[in-house]
Amino acid sequence: MTLTAAILIAFVLLILLTRFVTKKMYALKPRRHVDTPEKLGIEFEEVHFPTENNKTLYGWWIPASKNSQQAPTLILVHGWSHNLGRMLRYIQHLHPLKYNLLAFDARHHGSSDLDDHASMYKFGRDIKAAVQYALSRDIDTHKIGVLGLSIGGAGSVYAAAIEPAIQAVVTVGAPSHPADVMKYEFKKHHLPAPIIWLILKQIEMRIGVKYEEFAPINNIGKADAAFLVIHGEDDDVVLPPQGKRLSEAARPGQCEYWPIAGRGHSNCHHEPGFWARVDTFFQTQFKKG
Numbered sequence: 432m433t434l435t436a437a438i439l440i441a442f443v444l445l446i447l448l449t450r451f452v453t454k455k456m457y458a459l460k461p462r463r464h465v466d467t468p469e470k471l472g473i474e475f476e477e478v479h480f481p482t483e484n485n486k487t488l489y490g491w492w493i494p495a496s497k498n499s500q501q502a503p504t505l506i507l508v509h510g511w512s513h514n515l516g517r518m519l520r521y522i523q524h525l526h527p528l529k530y531n532l533l534a535f536d537a538r539h540h541g542s543s544d545l546d547d548h549a550s551m552y553k554f555g556r557d558i559k560a561a562v563q564y565a566l567s568r569d570i571d572t573h574k575i576g577v578l579g580l581s582i583g584g585a586g587s588v589y590a591a592a593i594e595p596a597i598q599a600v601v602t603v604g605a606p607s608h609p610a611d612v613m614k615y616e617f618k619k620h621h622l623p624a625p626i627i628w629l630i631l632k633q634i635e636m637r638i639g640v641k642y643e644e645f646a647p648i649n650n651i652g653k654a655d656a657a658f659l660v661i662h663g664e665d666d667d668v669v670l671p672p673q674g675k676r677l678s679e680a681a682r683p684g685q686c687e688y689w690p691i692a693g694r695g696h697s698n699c700h701h702e703p704g705f706w707a708r709v710d711t712f713f714q715t716q717f718k719k720g
Contacts, residue, residue: 514541554586
């Protein structure tokens with residue numbers, strides 16, 4: 432065997448190995464919700480609405496208890512590998528504050544359609560689809576906000592840059608760039624830098640869109656919306672500096688940054704004053720409209 436042939440075989444094997452690692456680490460088996468807002472004594476409507484690639488998304492439409500036509504509307508977005516059931520605790524606290532609420536499953540999650548793979552990019556496009564569905568209801572079209580967790584928050588930033596109807600966004604534990612999250616995860620598995628680079632390239636090719644196009648850090652300043660970026664200072668999934676970088680990429684006066692000491696990736700909502708601050712942020716922005 433010549434040296435050239437040996438190098439070629441080694442390269443092919445490396446490609447196959449990285450594809451296997453990528454598939455193994457990012458395989459998703461959709462999990463459907465167990466409980467619904469009915470458990471909380473809240474009336475809701477099961478809805479289905481279209482998104483890209485002729486796929487359909489599943490969601491819960493929860494009108495405000497009074498004057499739903501004039502009430503603000505919030506789109507609630509779960510994180511990676513979760514489903515809309517993750518948003519029940521948010522529904523429980525936000526519904527009494529007189530919002531219309533739309534929680535939904537992103538593609539490849541929960542009860543929504545499969546679509547080859549999930550990605551931050553698809554989260555963003557699905558959030559745009561959710562906003563378009565909300566606009567089809569009898570609501571105040573000038574009072575639409577999004578609250579997204581983790582990758583749902585990242586997708587919300589991208590969605591705000593491509594959907595002008597979004598006026599205000601709250602993110603909780605959102606990454607500033609998809610590659611940063613994956614690099615951190617790969618390093619925890621002790622993968623060498625060249626392998627990480629190759630995996631990132633393969634994922635980007637599979638998504639079909641450059642990371643830079645939908646990275647939150649590149650889109651927050653493009654959006655007309657205002658932002659409240661919340662990040663736990665003990666977050667070991669999406670490291671706290673990402674939240675700070677995301678907030679600093681916004682235009683002056685466009686973004687509030689709230690780092691919460693002692694909180695991690697999934698428990699910021701337990702912080703005293705969390706719900707009041709989220710409500711105050713949304714109501715302040717909607718009054719401007």
